[in-house]
Amino acid sequence: MKRRNWMKDLEEWKKKKDEIEKMGPESSCPTCGRILGEKYEEIVENFSKKIGDGRKKIKEMEKEMEELKEGLKSIEGKMEELEKEKEEIEKEMKELVKAEKELNHYVESKKEKEMVEEEKRKEMEKLGEVKFDEVRYEEVKRKSMELEKIQEEIFVLKSEIQKIPQLDEVIEEMHSDIKFISMQLEEVHKKMDALDFSKEKYKEVEREYEEGRKELQEKREDRIKIQGEISQIEREIERLSKEIEEQKKQREKIKELRKEIQILEILAGERDTGLLNDFKRYLISRIGPLLSSYASTFFSIFTGGKYNDIEIDENYEIFIYDNGERFSITRFSGGEEDLANLSLRLAISQLIAQRAGNIFQFIALDEIFGSQDIERRRNVLRALGELSNQFSQIVLITHIEDIKDSLQHIINVFEDEHGISHVAIE
Template identity: 30%
Template sequence: HRTFKKGKTIQHDATFHKEGKLRATGVSQVEAEVRRTLGMGPVDFRNTIYAAQKDLLTLLENTPGRRKEWFLRALGIDYVKTESDRLLREHIDAKDRDLRLHEGELKGLIDRYDPEELSKLQKLVEQLSIERKDLEDRMVSHTERRKEVAAELHRFQEKKTEYTRLVERHASLSGDKKDLVRQRERLFDQVKSLPGLEKECQDLEKEVSALDAKKQNLEGLRNKKSEYERLKSEIRFTEKQWKELDTRVGKTRANIEIIDKDAERLASLRKGVRELLRIGPQIPDTDLEQAAQSMEANLLHTIGTLSARLEHLVEERKNLAADWKIIEEAGPHGICPLCRQTLGAHYGQIEGEFSSRFDRIEKEALETCEQKDRVTVEKDRIDQQKPALREIRGISERLKNRLQLEQDLQELLAALRRNEEERKSLADRIVESGYDETAFLQAERDVRDLERVQVRCIELGKQIAHGKAQMSQLEALGTRIQDKEGEIAHITAAIENSDFNPELGTRLEGTLEGIDSGIRAAGAEIAANSERVKGAREKIERYKKDEEAIEELKSRKAGLEEEIGLLRLTRSMIGEYVLYLMQVVRSRIEGEVSHIISEITGGRYEQVLLDEDFNLLVRDIDDDFPINRFSGGEQDDIAVALRIALSRYLAELHHVHESTLLIFDEIFGSQDEERRTNLLSALRTQESRFPQIILISHIPDIQGEFSNTLMVEMA
């Protein structure tokens, strides 16, 4: 049995029992056990026990080669021939492709292989090795000379460094001296203005003495201004509150007017909904929307039921129309698709029954559509009232707020009265404060001017103190300038006594550069020599690998040529073996057919021959004749004998006991009664060899010819 799982592959379970015992479990194991038990595969087993509807017709076929093709297929010889030929051809083609590939590779290697070039490369490597030794000796000589020149240049660089340090120190001291002289001159200019600054500072101190009194006056005015600003801010806040309260009073009164109008609208809407939906006074106003929803749910359920019924009627009519189309196409002389009997005189009665069922379905569908339309109209009426129901719900919610709005209005009016009293009180307090904005601004200007004078006085004091310090700096700068001049004189004498010679350094650098050029040239030649040696050795290695590859490819080529020859010989031998096998099969089947035809015909025909194309020749008296020379009944006997002979040959080939069953499926075709009777007589002659012969036929006249009959009918 098979197990199906959604979204997964099909699973097969199989078990095999023999003589009450479990022999195998699983598809592969069961298949192997069945093959072992039967002694043959499924195709041979089918051809042994089962004769299909067209087998006898094919055995009597006059078309050249058709009978031979059938025998080759039934015996499995065509599979041996075609499959072996295909497999061998594929192997030959694959080996041939490999051979051509190896031949191409071998030709390419032979074309580029040159023994003389290999000898030249080996000599070149020896010559390059000698040249490299000379270059390395030259490199060593240049390196030793460079060390000597580099040491001498190093000593020169030390002297140059010391000389450069003295020159740079002399320049640095000269620069420091110039900076000190400039500082002394700048300080001298600043010290000259010191008496004038002292006189200006004394005058400003007299003006600054009145600053404290001015600040005390300004502080008193600031306190009054702070109180004044606070009162003004409170007045502005109360005015803002008054505006907000006045706005809220207007909005609250407007909302009360709207709610009064909504009450009138609510009564009108409820009256309209009751009239249109036919809702009586037993339903209170608060439950109108719930009653409408209940009515809508009932109508939707009814519409769903009617729609399902319509779909069922459409499907029923579709199936009925399909059945009628099959019967109508078959006609009065056709076969009923249900009972497989000829319609005949029942055709008119069946047509009337189908017509009556069509009328009933159409009438019921029309009534259902009309009923659905009526229910849909009722639902549409409810849908049209949904906006009114939503409006009723909204107005009802708003009406709940009217009492709260009245209370809010009274509280807002009381707050307005308190706000007006508070504003009047604040205005009186501002007048009582006596604050003067002009006097406050003048006091601020006076204090600001005196504070600037005070800042200038402090700055002058700092400048005067700094000037006195600068006098001391002038004396110190004079001493530092004298020290710098002494150090400069000492360094100048050291520079004049130095033995540093710039020309010697130039000569040493030129010599070193020449040596470096020689080293680089020798290194470049050594590198070039190494590359040439490397390239030559790589070519030598490649030539050696080519020699090995050529020998290997020659060996492979010879092996492939030998394999191709053996495969072609095998293909030829299999073809000859198939011819031999067909001759053996023909001779075996000829004997079986002759024996069986003798039994069927009561000894009238005793010998049947098969030529190379499996054409039948039957011996009659003293000559052999083709089957088309005989009557239809005799041809049927020959075909049955030939088919039984094939079954017995296959059973014997697989060492199966010949007492088995035979199944003939629709072998009577369109024979008349005489030929059918003749076929049955022929089969009865084989009952001693086949204890069970099963005939499958749709012809009712032959039912009485059998000891056991099974009827198969459609449900």
């Protein structure tokens, strides 16, 4: 009856589970009528759990019955062994009884022989000295040893006989165990019959349960996948929000920069107009003539008096006067152009030192002889020598070897075979 009720419930659960899975989470509960919604998976899981518990229970009963059968087989095997042992002991007891009878016979016979021998000994004493029969003596000795051996075997058999009550108790316990296991096995059979167990229905339910479990697992995996996609979309939305916010900040910066550009455009004006251009022209008007004067002095020394005047215009372009006529620096050779630029560098250095309120005592010139011929090199060196009155220290950096003799001190920098630089002073 219980089995029928259980199977009825099981079928009902399976039916309800199938109905709910077909209808989906948006359907109404067949019992209370409410929308399943979030309870959908919980209800399906509950039905699956009940079906799984029933399946587990049947497997446990089958396992229990198999264990009882194995235990019964083991006890039956032990019973057979004990029965064989009992038969062997009974056989030994029969032999023991037979041996004991033989022993008693030999003992009686020995006593009689001893009595006869005693009588004969007494008679022999009366008769006097007699001849010793060694053959007869050995025969009697042999039989005595045989009797002692039989007596030892009787002692061993008696010890085994004492074990018989214990074996009977063990056999009795085995019978009790067999009876108890038989009752349990019979009870299991009754339960199985009451459950109306059918392997075909069980396999069908098991198959349906496995299909439902796989379907539920797939739905769970789909849900996890969808949740992952939602999380990814949320992260993308967050990233885009940050980018939008950053773009807003950049637009604000651009507005500020445009305002600054407008102010700078007002200051700069067109190419030839604006506050900056006006200020530059103002500076040139103030320092241009002085720079031109200083540069002209240096340029005249460097060229040996060939060119005496240099003019610096408002764009800092250099113009050289040749025989009173004004020419752009591009008209002259590369060496003369380098000398003009060197003159302007020295003029700017001298002007800065004067405006700073300090006497400019040091100047460094890098590779100023590269484009000059021998005569111009001598002129530059001679002019720098005259400038030593104004500059206490003049440093020339050059790769030209033939000017060494004209210098006061020489510092050589060279590299060894390991790539390490060294300094040597001459």
